[in-house]
Amino acid sequence: MLQLKDVEKRFRKKEVLKKISLDLEDGVYGLLGPNGSGKTTMMRCILNIYRLNGGSILYEGENVAADDSFLKHVGYLPQKFGLFRELTVREMIGYLASLKKLPKEQIPGEVERCVELVNLSDRLDKKVRTLSGGMIRRLGIAQALLGDPRVLIVDEPTAGLDPEERMRFKNIISQIKPGKIIIISTHIVDDVDALCDHIVVLDKGSVAFSGTSGQLKELGAGKVFEIPEEALPSYPGVYVAKRYERNGKVFLCVLGNDAPGAVPLAPDLEASYLCVLKHI
Amino acid sequence: MKGVKGMKEMHKRSLLVQDFLRLRWLFFVPLAVLFLFLPFSAWQRCEAFRLMGATEPPLRELMFDSQVWCSFFSLWWPFFILKEYIEGDGNELLFTTRRARRLLPVVLAGMVLWLALCGLLMVGYSVLFGSMVWNYLMIVIQTVLYTAVFFFLCFLLRSAVFGMMVVFIYHVFAAYFLPQDMQYLSIFVKEFGEFPHETVVSFWPLVLCSAVVLLLGVLLNRRYRGTL
Numbered sequence: 154m155l156q157l158k159d160v161e162k163r164f165r166k167k168e169v170l171k172k173i174s175l176d177l178e179d180g181v182y183g184l185l186g187p188n189g190s191g192k193t194t195m196m197r198c199i200l201n202i203y204r205l206n207g208g209s210i211l212y213e214g215e216n217v218a219a220d221d222s223f224l225k226h227v228g229y230l231p232q233k234f235g236l237f238r239e240l241t242v243r244e245m246i247g248y249l250a251s252l253k254k255l256p257k258e259q260i261p262g263e264v265e266r267c268v269e270l271v272n273l274s275d276r277l278d279k280k281v282r283t284l285s286g287g288m289i290r291r292l293g294i295a296q297a298l299l300g301d302p303r304v305l306i307v308d309e310p311t312a313g314l315d316p317e318e319r320m321r322f323k324n325i326i327s328q329i330k331p332g333k334i335i336i337i338s339t340h341i342v343d344d345v346d347a348l349c350d351h352i353v354v355l356d357k358g359s360v361a362f363s364g365t366s367g368q369l370k371e372l373g374a375g376k377v378f379e380i381p382e383e384a385l386p387s388y389p390g391v392y393v394a395k396r397y398e399r400n401g402k403v404f405l406c407v408l409g410n411d412a413p414g415a416v417p418l419a420p421d422l423e424a425s426y427l428c429v430l431k432h433i
Numbered sequence: 434m435k436g437v438k439g440m441k442e443m444h445k446r447s448l449l450v451q452d453f454l455r456l457r458w459l460f461f462v463p464l465a466v467l468f469l470f471l472p473f474s475a476w477q478r479c480e481a482f483r484l485m486g487a488t489e490p491p492l493r494e495l496m497f498d499s500q501v502w503c504s505f506f507s508l509w510w511p512f513f514i515l516k517e518y519i520e521g522d523g524n525e526l527l528f529t530t531r532r533a534r535r536l537l538p539v540v541l542a543g544m545v546l547w548l549a550l551c552g553l554l555m556v557g558y559s560v561l562f563g564s565m566v567w568n569y570l571m572i573v574i575q576t577v578l579y580t581a582v583f584f585f586l587c588f589l590l591r592s593a594v595f596g597m598m599v600v601f602i603y604h605v606f607a608a609y610f611l612p613q614d615m616q617y618l619s620i621f622v623k624e625f626g627e628f629p630h631e632t633v634v635s636f637w638p639l640v641l642c643s644a645v646v647l648l649l650g651v652l653l654n655r656r657y658r659g660t661l
Contacts, residue, residue, distance in 0.1 A: 200529050202658045221531050229529055235522030240455055247444035248451055252530045260444040293523070 154178050154213065155199070155304060155334050161207030162194055169194045171358040172208065177334050181326060183349030184338040185426060190355040192338040193232065196306050199336075200229055212304070225253070228297035232308040232338075235289060238282035242273060242292060245281055249296045267295040271325060287318035294325060305335045311344050323348055342423040354429050362429045366422055373420025373428045378412040379404050388412050392431050394424055408433050448532060452514045452539055459513055463506040463547065467554050471502055475558070493624060495558065496568040500621050501608045503551045504575035508583050508597060510543040515584075516593040519657075528658035537584070537651050544580045548573055567629035568622075574636050575620050579604075581643035581650065588653035591660070 155177040162170040170191050184192050197203045199210055201217055201224065210217045217223040237245045246264045255263060268274055271291040276284060284292065290310060297305055311319045319341075326335060326348055339345060345352055345366070352369050354362040362369060380388060382396070382403040391409035398404070406418065408428050420428070427433075443451050453460055475495050482491045518527050518536060527533040551572050555565040579600055586596035607619040620639065625632050 197525065197661070200525075202525055202528055202661060204659060224529055227529070229526055231523040231526050233522045234526070236517055236524070236526070237455065237521070239457060244443050244455065248448075248455065249526075251444055251448050251451060252527065252532060257445055264444075296526075 154211075156211040157195075157199070157208070158211065159208035160195070160198060160205055160210060162191075162198055162203060163206045169358050170198065173355075173358075173360055174208075175353060175360065175363060177336070179332060179334055180350040181330055181335040181337065181348055183345035183352045184336055184355065185340075185342065185345060185352060186355035186361075187340075187430065189357075191358040192355055193308055195355065196229075196308055196336065196338060199304075199306060200224070200227065225300065226303040228299065228302035228305045230290075230293040230297040230307045230310060232312070234293035235281075239280060241278050241280055242268060242284075243277045245292070246296055246299065250299050253299055255300055263299055267298045268292075270298060270329070271295045272321065287314050287321075290314060290318065291321070291325075294322070298329065303333055305329075305333055307336070308338045309340070310337060311339065311341055319344065342426055346422045354426060356430055369425045369429070370420050370422055371425075373408075373425030375417065376408055376410060376428050376433050377418045377420045377424045378407050378409065378415035379418050380407055380412070380415045381405075384415075388415065392427065392433065394427050449539060449542055453510065453543075456510065456513050460510070463509045464550070466502055466506050467550055471499060471554060472557070474498060490562050492562055495562065496565070496625075497621060497623050499551075499554065499558070499565075499568060500571055500575060501604075503547075503554075503572045504579055504620075505601070505604050507544060507547045507576040507579055508600060510547070511540045511580065511583060512593055512597050514539055514543065515587055519587050519591065519593045525658070525661045528661060534655050534658065536654055537647070540580060540584050544576060548576055551576075567625050567633050570633045571620075571622050571636070574633070574639055578620060578639050578643045581647040585646045585650035585653065588650060588657050591657075 157173050157175045157177075160170055160173040161168070173191075173195065184195070186192050194203065198205055199217065201221065205218065212223045212226065215223065237248065240248065243264055246268065247260055250260045250263055251257075265274070265277070268277055271294050273288060273291055273295065276288065281289065281292065294307070294310070297307065311322055314322065323344070326337070329335075337345070337348065349366065352362065352364065352366055353360060354369070362372070377394075378391070382405055385391075385393070385405060385407075388407060388409065391407035391412055393405050394408050395406040396403065397406070406424065407415070408424060408431065410433060418424075443454055446454065475498070478491045478494050478498075482489075515536060518524055518533055521527070552569060555569040555572075558568075559565045583596050583600050586599055587593050590596055590599075608621055611619050620636065622632055
């Protein structure tokens with residue numbers, strides 16, 4: 154189990170994480186939140202890249218800041234990944250395996266296993282700089298899987314990927330998730346819905362929601378409505394979530410506690426997520 | 434180095450060796466400068482002097498050239514090795530490892546290797562032109578200073594490129610553009626004079642400064658992950 158207990162992080166005077174407490178057991182956790190909500194900072198605190206200003210992070214009861222042995226159990230894919238472009242895929246993963254202090258005799262087999270998991274076996278002896286953006290992301294996942302870590306932390310894994318690559322990524326996660334704690338930070342609510350057992354919504358450094366996707370959708374019940382675009386001035390307190398056309402007419406999906414005369418809609422995950430962020 | 438067996442079995446080497454191996458052809462550039470360019474340049478100078486009627490080799494020019502090129506290229510390997518750690522895309526991944534917080538051994542290994550190779554060049558020069566001991570000691574002092582300053586600046590400026598640029602700008606000014614009355618700012622010795630040991634000893638404070646700057650660099654390296 155990975156536990157965050159009253160975790161606080163400040164940069165100079167700016168509070169980025171405010172007493173965050175979470176208990177993470179086996180499963181896939183989607184970390185949702187707008188830009189600047191603290192998702193990447195939280196991940197870096199777990200990885201001991203940042204020192205905490207308060208609270209603690211425990212893995213199996215041991216403080217992760219006490220020594221680096223926790224990192225043997227962690228695989229990490231940062232938001233930007235493009236290291237060692239002049240090396241081949243094999244050399245790059247092998248170098249990272251050496252950095253992770255995997256036994257030398259195990260490295261070749263481990264490299265091939267991880268690269269095969271992400272369907273890049275045919276690129277083993279190609280230079281990293283010859284790979285497409287999607288392939289480089291897959292390569293990033295491969296290096297995160299070195300040593301079969303118990304905890305996998307992935308920051309914005311599908312940003313910029315085409316639908317086919319996003320589907321591939323989801324398949325990989327589904328394949329490897331048994332017995333692991335996987336934390337995926339993302340803006341893409343659809344990916345969270347498809348992949349994650351649990352969702353954590355961060356807003357301005359605090360946990361705004363923690364639960365299943367079903368529980369998050371329930372929060373939006375009775376708060377999601379459809380109105381014609383021209384009727385918007387009649388609903389002054391609502392938040393416009395979406396604008397769309399149907400049969401040549403423009404409609405708005407709005408969020409609010411009260412919208413008399415509006416057509417109620419069943420909340421989807423995105424609408425409910427916005428309800429949480431907008432405190433509706 | 435595509436297809437070389439050594440690269441395929443890179444993982445069997447220590448991380449230190451792997452850092453040099455991953456430079457590929459870039460690894461050989463300083464060696465080319467040391468064992469091709471400088472000797473060729475020395476030969477050219479000697480020929481030019483001979484054609485002008487000189488009977489003695491141009492020792493001043495040869496020693497100055499060796500100081501200028503050897504000191505600058507001492508940073509080549511550290512630059513390309515550190516660049517990935519300091520400004521590579523996704524470098525925070527590297528800083529989840531203990532090694533990234535202790536990069537001094539890599540830099541020192543590069544410096545020691547470079548000084549050993551410069552020593553070989555000086556041995557060759559000594560055979561042809563006479564003792565180069567004092568010149569070699571100056572190269573050691575210059576290399577230690579440049580390495581310390583570069584290592585420190587990499588973490589202070591959060592960029593290996595900017596660190597290199599700062600050193601390069603000083604290097605060019607100190608070697609070629611300082612006015613005569615400001616030569617005290619230069620770490621290059623153009624004339625050793627009658628008492629070369631006194632000239633070299635006068636640079637000892639720089640060695641102490643280098644040690645202090647290196648320690649500061651070590652501190653900044655350890656704290657660098659917190660600034661990512």
